[in-house]
Amino acid sequence: MHLRRRATWMLSATLAFAGCESFRGTTTSVEPSAVAAAAPTISVRRPAKHVFRVGPYIVHSDAKLNADDPLFHELRALPEQIQSELDLPPSDALVQVFLFESAAKYDEYMKSRYPRLPKRRAYFFAEHRIGGSDDLLVFTWPSEHLQKDLRHELTHATLHGTLKAVPLWLDEGLAGFFELPTTTDGVNANHLDVLRRGPFLPDLARLEKLGQVSQMETPEYREAWAWVHLMLRGDATSRQVLLDHLQQLRTTASPSPLLPKLTEAMKDPNQALAEHLTRTNFPAQSVTAPR
Numbered sequence: 339m340h341l342r343r344r345a346t347w348m349l350s351a352t353l354a355f356a357g358c359e360s361f362r363g364t365t366t367s368v369e370p371s372a373v374a375a376a377a378p379t380i381s382v383r384r385p386a387k388h389v390f391r392v393g394p395y396i397v398h399s400d401a402k403l404n405a406d407d408p409l410f411h412e413l414r415a416l417p418e419q420i421q422s423e424l425d426l427p428p429s430d431a432l433v434q435v436f437l438f439e440s441a442a443k444y445d446e447y448m449k450s451r452y453p454r455l456p457k458r459r460a461y462f463f464a465e466h467r468i469g470g471s472d473d474l475l476v477f478t479w480p481s482e483h484l485q486k487d488l489r490h491e492l493t494h495a496t497l498h499g500t501l502k503a504v505p506l507w508l509d510e511g512l513a514g515f516f517e518l519p520t521t522t523d524g525v526n527a528n529h530l531d532v533l534r535r536g537p538f539l540p541d542l543a544r545l546e547k548l549g550q551v552s553q554m555e556t557p558e559y560r561e562a563w564a565w566v567h568l569m570l571r572g573d574a575t576s577r578q579v580l581l582d583h584l585q586q587l588r589t590t591a592s593p594s595p596l597l598p599k600l601t602e603a604m605k606d607p608n609q610a611l612a613e614h615l616t617r618t619n620f621p622a623q624s625v626t627a628p629r
Contacts, residue, residue, distance in 0.1 A: 382447040384436050393417060394429070394499075395492065399437040409485055416489060420496045420516055423570065425581050426588075431499030433474040433492060444479040459483065462491040464498050474499060490517035501584065503591035506554065507545040508583075511562035515570065522621040524567055529560045533615050540564070540608050542597045568614045575603045576610065 385400040392405065393414040403410075421428055438444035448455065455461070460478035467473060474495045478487050493516040497504050504512075515524040540561055548554055554562075569580035579599050586593045597607065604610045 381450065382438075382443050384447070385438055394431065395433050395435050397435045397437060399439075401437075401439050403437070409488075412485070413488060413492065416492055416516070417496050419520065420493060420512075421500075423516075424512075424584055426500050426584060429496065429499035431471065431474055431495075433476060433495045433499075435476045435488070435492075436478075438477070438479040441479050441481065444477065448477065460487040460491050462494045464495075472498070485519075486517050490514070493517065501587040502589065503587060503593075505546060505593070506548050506551070507558070507562045508566070508596075510554070510559055511564075511566035514559060514563040515566050524570060525618060525621050526563055527620050529563050530615065530618060530620060532560060533564060538612075538615075540611055542600070542607065543595075546595050546597060564611060564615060567618070568611050569600075571618070572610065572614050573604075576600065579603050 385398045387400045388402050389396065389398050390403070390405045391397070392410045394417055395413065397403070397405075397410070417429070420426070438447065445457065448457075448461070452461075459481060460476065463473075463475040463477075465473040465475065476488070476491045476495065478484065478491070481487070490513045493513040494504075494509060497509065497512065514526060514529075518524060518526060538561075542561075542565055545558060545561060545565070548558065566580070569576045579596065583593060583596050583599065600607045
């Protein structure tokens with residue numbers, strides 16, 4: 339989870355699960371020594387030749403990019419989409435986005451700068467500054483998943499720039515919702531397909547207790563997305579539960595559990611989730627079953 343007041347580095351990574359149909363972001367908290375301790379001389383530097391601003395994002399690249407590219411136009415609208423959907427105030431936090439020219443250069447930089455981190459396709463860091471706001475950093479490269487990766491990591495950055503903290507499961511559930519094109523209305527076709535085919539035994543109480551990324555596997559990411567989609571696209575009562583919870587996160591890094599509030603609002607959240615998944619429509623795209 340994100341703890342903005344502590345002198346730790348938080349990171350969010352796009353994880354590749356063996357045999358999984360999709361990639362998901364993860365968030366954890368580690369001491370600086372566990373990330374960049376005694377790193378060797380870095381032969382590859384951060385991209386710096388070309389810099390331009392897209393909304394709250396400062397994009398750094400060694401390759402000349404077109405700031406008018408549809409990708410950047412879409413990303414410009416992402417913060418407002420998140421804030422409007424979640425009833426959150428605008429943030430004046432800037433996010434530094436570093437786009438390496440290739441996977442090789444990105445991997446070399448990450449291995450040199452953060453030798454203890456596992457190999458991932460994209461990373462988000464919130465680096466604490468004593469006496470100041472956190473530095474929000476995203477590192478990635480232009481893979482075929484660039485749009486999805488950037489939307490996922492920049493969702494983490496937007497939430498981190500507004501809230502005191504975000505519980506791990508909720509952080510990932512929201513990033514999984516907003517990483518998708520707006521035309522999907524937050525529906526992850528693969529998640530929905532797997533959950534409908536079952537068996538699926540949701541356990542939000544357990545999910546809320548998870549605080550380490552090692553505790554989350556593909557089923558946990560899938561369930562986190564499902565709960566978020568229920569609350570954002572279910573009835574008005576469940577939506578209000580989530581919005582109230584997010585308002586609490588604006589003022590405290592230790593919120594009360596969400597499940598009791600959800601149970602009070604709908605009596606049987608598990609049944610409500612099952613019914614929601616049954617009536618949710620697949621987006622206009624093919625469903626690829628997990629291998």
